[in-house]
Amino acid sequence: MDFDLTDDQRLLTDSVARLLSDSYSFEQRKALLKTEQGWSETLWQKYAELGLTGLPIAEEHGGFGGGAVDVMLLMQAFGRHLVLEPYLATVVLGGTALRLAGDAAQQGEILPEVAAGSLRLAFAHYERQARYDITDVLTTAKPQGGGFLLEGAKSVVLHGATADKLVVSARTGGSRAEAEGLSLFLVDADAPGLARRGYRLRDGTEAAELSLSAVQVPREALLGLQDAALPVIQRVVEAGIAATAAEVIGAMETMHAMTLDYLKTRVQFGKPIGENQALQHRAAEMLVAMEQGRSMAMLATMSLEEEDAAERARHISMAKVGVGQAGRFVSQQAVQLHGGIGMTEEYAVGHFFRRVMVIEHLFGDTATHLDRLAEQVA
Structure with a gap:
């Protein structure tokens, strides 16, 4: 297997290294941690200008069309500087869910905004009782009025308090911890009935607890096949x-x-x-x-x-x-x-x-x- 970097990958790593060396000293990071948001909107836009927010997104949606190796190189660079911005939550987690499960209309609407850095996502799946079991979901989505009504709660949603849209898992069938019956929904952060409580993890990064009380979403909010999201x-x-x-x-x-x-x-x-x-x-x-x-x-x-x-x-x-x-x-x-x-x-x-x-x-x-x-x- 060839582990040599391509010219594009070398350019990527060099560009990111220069940006972070100039903008992410330890003292600069400590200053960001003291802000209410806990990360830099200015740097987020710089990531977008460099094409980082569109790195794994297809070119037809305004992205770079990169692969898993490109993301690995970027995340290594982020790890060297303890980057605080919501890249993992938006591009890796939320973006992967959209790329795998979204239909053409959903991808065409959401992914270009993600690539441009103008829309942030969060992946809301884990629940308090689950203890890392990804099939243990108690949040429900019941059909109502041509759409779905979501009820439940999600825990440790990375950057969930500052996301614009949330990819939320819910049970549309089956019983707790059953592999079948799980579905994914794209939910607006300001949807009536959705409450978010943000807090900091031990390392200073942001997470949130979500409460969904009679959150109404249209049928078009369903990501992928119903009952088959696992x-x-x-x-x-x-x-x-x-x-x-x-x-x-x-x-x-x-x-x-x-x-x-x-x-x-x-x-x-x-x-x-x-x-x-x-x-x-x-x-x-x-x-x-x-x-x-x-x-x-x-x-x-x-x-x-x-x-x-x-x-x-x-x-x-x-x-x-x-x-x-x-x-x-x-x-x-x-x-x-x-x-x-x-x-x-x-x-x-x-x-x-x-x-x-x-x-x-x-x-x-x-x-x-x-x-x-x-x-x-x-």
């Missing part, structure tokens, strides 16, 4: 896992570089602490873990094109476990090797640690995916 939901989650795995790789690269620099410059007993062989070994172990995680992140990206759903799910779970373990090890070592300064709010390494820990619990934590892999070989 395969689409699975693909959206897998795209999210691949994207966040790449983000963790970028975060590990920065933590490793910061740690090496600290070992070279921190002087104790008259010499840099990096001359201590035991600390050199720990830094080397960080590098090995990071490269192992990189391989698994690449596996996740390549597996998105796998047509066999069971094989694809197995590879994605393997990647989720591998990247989760690598990310936890590198993050812990980075904080420990920095000593007390690594625990302070004023130093960047702790912020990277928190982001990696939050990602580990998105879309199923390491233990959950280990259990899924164990079930396949039992």
Whole structure:
């Protein structure tokens, strides 16, 4: 397999690196966290101008027509700077749902606005009782007046409080945790009966709790086939896992570089602490873990094109476990090797640690995916 980047991919990575180097220092990021929105509208528009918001969207809808590798490269760059903007929620999760399930009219209406950066999406699927089980859905959508009436609640909706439209899963048939009977709906953020409570996750990124009380949507709001949305939901989650795995790789690269620099410059007993062989070994172990995680992140990206759903799910779970373990090890070592300064709010390494820990619990934590892999070989 050829892992060399194309000219377009090199141009993409160089352009993003320049933008983030100029606009996303640690101090600039801390300033964004203090704002009410928690991210930069100005930078979001710059992403759109560079074509990033349309990266995986077809050219006919105003996008770049890129693939999973392009998104992986971008998410690695975002991970190196702990980018706060709603790219994962809008382009990766919401955009994937539209690209897979939307009909020609829905795609023609929504995707060009996403590509232009003028419309933001959020994927509202997980519920409080589900604990990573994507079939456990209690939100209902009952036929009424030629459309549907939505009732229920959604939890930890990434950037759900600032989205313009929400892709909401609901049960149109079957019982709780049944694979059949799930449907997806495109819901306006200002729809009567929809309440959103925004809050910050431990790493400072935004999420929301949604409450749907008699939310009326037209028949045209249905995304894809009624009662048969589970395969689409699975693909959206897998795209999210691949994207966040790449983000963790970028975060590990920065933590490793910061740690090496600290070992070279921190002087104790008259010499840099990096001359201590035991600390050199720990830094080397960080590098090995990071490269192992990189391989698994690449596996996740390549597996998105796998047509066999069971094989694809197995590879994605393997990647989720591998990247989760690598990310936890590198993050812990980075904080420990920095000593007390690594625990302070004023130093960047702790912020990277928190982001990696939050990602580990998105879309199923390491233990959950280990259990899924164990079930396949039992």
